Amino acid sequence: MVLAMLAYAIRRTVAIVPVMAVVSVLVFALLHLTPGDPAAIIAGDQATPADIARIRAALGLDQPLLAQFLSWLSRIVTGDLGVSIASNVAVTALIAQRIEPTLSLMIVTILMAVVIAVPLGVIAASCANSWIDRTIMGGAVLGFSVPVFVVGYGLAYVFALELQWLPVQGYSPLANGFWPWLRQLILPSAALSTFYAALIARMTRSAMIEVLQQDYIRADRAKGMSETTILFVRGLKNAAPPIVTVIGAGIGLLIGGAVVSESVFAIPGLGRLTIDSILRRDYPVIQGVVLLFSVSFVLINLAIDILYAAFDPRIRYR
């Protein structure tokens, strides 16, 4: 079993390589075929066309596309993602600066969403079709429908401007202390988790309703097992695979949501780095960040596949 899982994990990890190759070609082609000229942006308003051409040449952007692609490819296989056109800082250094805020935001968001949504989904399932169920699902629909930035502004208005409990913006590294770190993340994570929590709550409810109708649950009840144990131990464990799938798939959505949340709350994360780089056509940074996101996404999916076995031993890997 363990060996089979290990072989499966290795096969899936190796499969990342062709996926990354396709992603790199697509990203490179899309970026370079899209109109926009970083040299013109850098040169500023006073620059003459000759200035812009010289900057373009100095950046190597006057080379044929294939030459630029091959040069970039030869660097990334050695782990060198290049240097930002705009800031002249190594892309790996820029990513290193930005990865902690984004990871922190995502972890707190996931925790917040799971802690809120799973119990609510279980409660909704246990009281299916009651007013409690409808209230919870109504809330989920609302969480699904309201954009992250609207929730963000609303939370900032109430908790930062009116009550003055929490800051409006910024990020404090974990190294500066746990509370300052958490304090900066509460509002952005809360804003980002509404959509995510709604998704998980709905999935938990439907998975639990199916499980609660199974014979073994009826047997548990007949044996006198407490309702809490039935719901949160027996039921939830068996309902877990689809919930874990949604949590995993949601991480992909979180990357998109992080862009909005990081902008609204001025968090210096990877989402903002991506947007800023796109706006100024900073090709090496965009390419580096998209590659990172792609690898992360594939690895998360792999981790979820492996987690299935922990929840359901009937699942076998081939």
Added chain:
Amino acid sequence: MTGAAGTAALFATHGFSAPAIAQGAAARTLKFVPQADLANFDPIWGTQYVVRNAAALVWDTLYGVDDNLVPQRQMVENETTSADGRVWTFKLRSSLKFHDGEPVRARDVVASIARWSARDAIGRVIKSIQDELVVIDDLSFQWKLQRPFPRMLFALGKNNSPCCFIMPERIATTDPFKQITEHIGSGPMRFKRDEWTPGARAVFERFDGYVPRQEKASWMAGGKVMSMDRVEWLIMPDPATASAALLNGEIDWWETPIPDLVPLLKKNSNIVVDVADPLGNIGSFRMNHLHPPFNDVRVRRAVMMAMKQDDYMRAVVGTDELWRPVNSYFTPGTPLYSEEGAEILKAPRDIEGAKRLIAEAGFAGHPVTCLIGQDYQPLKAMGEVTFDLLTKLGLKVDAVNTAAAQVIARRVNKTPPPEGGWNMFHTFHAGGECINPATNSAVRANGENAWFGWPSAPEVEKEVAAWFDAKDLEEEKAVVHRLNKAAFDHVVYAPTGFFLSYQAWRKNIAGIAKGPLPVFWGVSKTV
């Protein structure tokens, strides 16, 4: 205690109130939200205003233009000119030091001037008449020219980008088309490269080795005395976040609050809102002189006859208190402002006359490719007004609604519009640029070498050359009168109005000045 009050009290006991030492540090740290991200930090390579503004903290200049637009000595102790006006000799102040402890020497200055003059419009003019630029000794250098250049001190002290910032020789010898990698200056603040997060934060710390001049500070001139130990630039792409952060006391000063949020800020008793730069901005649209229909001056005149600056300015800034008409190619309120030749703009709008003129030129119903930057409010607003105007004139408008970055990229293209070129785009220029023909590159009409749109008008260029040689202000004024008329006759471009913008800061901040760039010297803070 109620729930909310109780929770607030709990937070207050867990680090929300700063201890006395932290308050002292807070009083010496200024948190500033700039107009844009400091994405690169080489004021010669990247000429964006935000780079210039940050550079003014780190690098000093030989001269500095004050609030009377007069260049004053800054790093220079004194200067002399030869009787024929062709040889300039400069002597530096002896107390100047770079942030790495090295003294500022004449060879640093010569290398810095060489790099600057490769990229700056006036610098190129001087370079074109330069015989030699040489070091005399550690503190003196000499510039020998082929003919007199009366605008020398202005050129070295002007505050429009790129400014002639002085860097150590080893940095200044970097190719002007490549970005520098070291940020060592001799200005009042050091750049903390280790704390720089492009897109998020830039930090400056006071340079104790800086010896300010004794004169009162005025824009880029005078004593740059820093009260702050540390200035933090926090990048906030979302204006609503910046506004909330200012209201909440998380930042001290916001350089460019958007007009929509100004009423909210004005209502708060802890916030001061005031005009940022009395020289303001001048909106404009540029027509491409290379391709039909705007290669015909009659069509350019027709558009100017039909336009009304009120429409543009109300769309851009809304409130009437922030704009006024500008019947000139130069900044209102500055010495060279002239309305000579502007009758076409001052006359009542004449749509029918304009249509007749377009028909006479044979361009009725001609397509016009108009680039409109959608993600930059002033450009979008002006673009929409122009779309309506051109449609009224019977032209067939192809509005290319795109990102401002793509407008910047496409406007370089000289090919006809169907092949990727363009007929018209919108922009605005800082009023500080349009104070004279040297810094106002938009008014130049030197064909292929002119700014985008490539107007060609020898009458305009003749006056620009005459201005460079003008001996005093009266002569400058006379030249600019003629230049303004020639530019209107030729319709080099169409000014859409003069508008101001606000800046906002917390009431506990003192010493914030109005000017073409945010100056941090003289700014203090109480906690």
